[in-house]
Amino acid sequence: MLFDSNIFFAQLVSVDYMRGAALSVAVAIVSLILATVIGFFMAVGRTAKQPYLRAPAHFYVWFFRAIPALLVLLIMWNALPQIIPALRADWFSPFIAASVGLGLVEAAFMSEIIRSALLSVDDGQGLAGRALGMSPAKVMVKVVLPQAIRIALPPTGNEFIGLVKYSSLASVISLRELLTTAQVGVNITFRYAEYYAAAIVYYLVIVSILSILQGLLEKKFAWTSKSAKSKKSTEATVPAPMGIS
């Protein structure tokens, strides 16, 4: 049985694979957003002076770093609906369970990334912001975060790629993401090479697109007048009182 390129190409352009790939990416996006939000608060908690803020943040990171993602997904999908009746409703889909489960686990890792990014911003920055009369929240949003994001961007890109791959774990809770799609096909046709090769191509394409997007994003954070021009050329050239526009 040779590699049948017809089967390979048929799968490559099949709706099943595209839907599977889209699901994988969607799970990764949703869980990364969730992880970033939770991770931010955990990072702030861990750098806080107050012990009642530090302790829960520590506990969270300690807990979710220890538990395998697979186990979290199984708990999300099987155990939680038994305990919480509301989760037995239709809206609680494998997609939501997978996104939330992976997001909770990933938050522990994102909090580390965000914490070190926040710490890497020079103390003088906060000092300068406060000296102007900015509130602590304003200093965080307008001064510290933009600088921390630049630091956190490359490792976050890596985490995102990891999440795309981790989304395949969701096969255990019957989410038909990319790898499950391949596996289901294989179980029917036994064309292992063709189906797996198609999956490989999808993963490669997804990660390549991500890398390109990440590169573009990092350029935006170059903080030079050149990068700014392409961003908002109109605003940068507005002369003072009466615009020539």
Place this chain on the structure above:
Amino acid sequence: MTQQPILQVRDLHKTYNGNQVLKGVEFDIEKGQVKAVLGPSGSGKSTMLRLMALLEPADSGQILLKGSRIGSREHKGKSVHLSERTLAIQRQEVGMVFQRFNLFPHLSAVRNVMLGLTSVKGISHHEARIQARDMLQKVGLDNRADHYPSELSGGQQQRVAIARALVMNPSVMLFDEPTSALDPELVGEVLEVMENLAESGMTMIVVTHEVRFARRVANEVTLFDGGVIVEQAEPEEFFTNPQHERTRKFLSHVH
């Protein structure tokens, strides 16, 4: 001159982990005056400025601006710290320029100057840009408005930092060794901006090692050592006829 001093500092104390850094700092400064502060490294000069800029609380003592106490208040005979919100409002009255500029690297020069206006004073973007451009022109940098800090020389960065503080329209400007992080050939342009500012009537406290600047621009020169003000005099007097042995010793090192 019986005018009330614009800024009065009374018996300021500050200790860091048992290390007594300020041991009762006292001075007055009148509106429009320029006070140069000299002193050896580690004597607490930056700490004194950070306390006056309300960036850190004093352990004890008082700071009065235009006769009203700032940074802390009296409550049942005790000094208590103010809320961060109140402090933020009071900080607008005191402009601070740092040794290492501390410009916001993610914002262009004009945006560095605008940020305080838009995010603290709530001024519209458009109006803030006009004011910021104006202020950049005053420090000779209107042609660099859209450059980012990484694209500016140290001297230019420090001038943007001065504009950023000035645009908030403070009553007092504090300078913490504004030229010591600069290459020698860039010191002049910053001192020139400061001299113009002094001539325009701004009240200034300048921690510096620039003896010539202190001599030419300051109304009063102060030697700060060991957490207290040791000597305080007019520039001529300070440099030619100091009263204290410690001043003489210090001057023999810097001359």
